[in-house]
Amino acid sequence: MSNVLAIAATTRTLRNLLLAQMPVLDTELNDLEVTLQPPDLARKGISKAQLNLFLYQVVANAAWRNLDMPGQVRPGDTAPPPLALNLHYVITAWGRGDSDSDALSHRVLAAAMSTLHDRAVLDGNDIRNALPDNDLATQVERVRITPLPQSVDELSKLWTAFQTNYRTSAAYEATVVLIDSQAAMRAPLPVLRRGAQDRGVFTTASAAAVLDALTYPRTQPAVRLGEDIVLGGRQLGVENALARFSSLRLDAPVDVVPLAGDAAGTLRVHLANTTDDVDAASRWAPGIYTVALLVQPPGLPALLSNELPLALAPIITLSPLTAAAGDLGLNLTCTPRLRDGQRVFLLFGDRLLTPQSISNPSDTQQPTALVFQVPGVTAGTYTVRLRVDGADSIPVDFSGSVPAFAADQQVIVT
Structure with a gap:
């Protein structure tokens, strides 16, 4: 595993490797300069032979992103996976000044590609010397450099994004960089027995109802x-x-x-x-x-x-069952008892009313008492229902041959 210096350490290692090996392969490149600038800024103020190494994309590594780290997480432990990354670089070459620039730039590009071909796996000592305090060299997976083929369409889009003129270049992928997760790891205690009397897993052949x-x-x-x-x-x-x-x-x-x-x-x-x-x-x-x-x-x-x-449905009792026209006070009891937070309404004929008060007696065997105020009641017979959380009391008497509204669920107003 490695710390957050891993990306920078990879880039610096590649730069140092190219700067050290390319002049050995081609002595004409003894004044070579290796830069790490965006392509539109890389050539500004430089007239020597130059290779620019630019990190243009960082993508998640699909193979490592959901894997436990070997040697750190044992079976049964839970730990977040490392941040696994693939680094995509583009290398671009220039010659000296304006004279024979293209010919020399081709030699620069060839020397760079040859170096990356021969040293496709980054050396641990090179990584340690590239950047102080980085520990990329100690991760379980070696960092490998491979060519990243790109079509003409992909190259066109890439250089359009760079907002500069296209130059002959090559793309490479460095994989994989594993950055430590800072989240806590959990290691459960070992299992001493599997269920009662260590009987293990129960199985049954019957299906649920x-x-x-x-x-x-x-x-x-x-x-x-x-x-x-x-x-x-x-x-x-x-x-x-x-x-x-x-x-x-x-x-x-x-x-x-x-x-x-x-x-x-x-x-x-x-x-x-x-x-x-x-x-x-x-x-x-x-x-x-x-x-x-x-x-x-x-x-x-x-x-x-x-x-x-x-x-x-709630079961209710009403009082009074007869009353004079005008404002009416109506007392109800509800069985079973109401619970805190329940939505309660009175349906008085076709009117919907909220309770004036709700009280549960201290004796839990007694029903809930409710009080309602019904204003402006005119003469007539009114069927009463209590609605609790969408369930209405049933004001029907089924004792006769034909269902009828129950007399004790109606209020007669004269």
């Missing part, structure tokens, strides 16, 4: 405490099974033991009311749920089915 349909009683739009829902699907069974009801308003899901349904591929789930469960008012909350089937055989992992949406 799949829920396809949820049916409310009497084609209602929601279910109330004290009523049953029917779940339909595949791989359904009652052995070691629980119907899991989850809501954002609850601290934990509510699990209910299902019963076999009347038809094949169905389960019946009863939602206990306060008569069956004294804590039902606080165990549930009105609103929107998801229901899934959880199957957990003894000693094996639990299997959870997909989830279906469910609306749990």
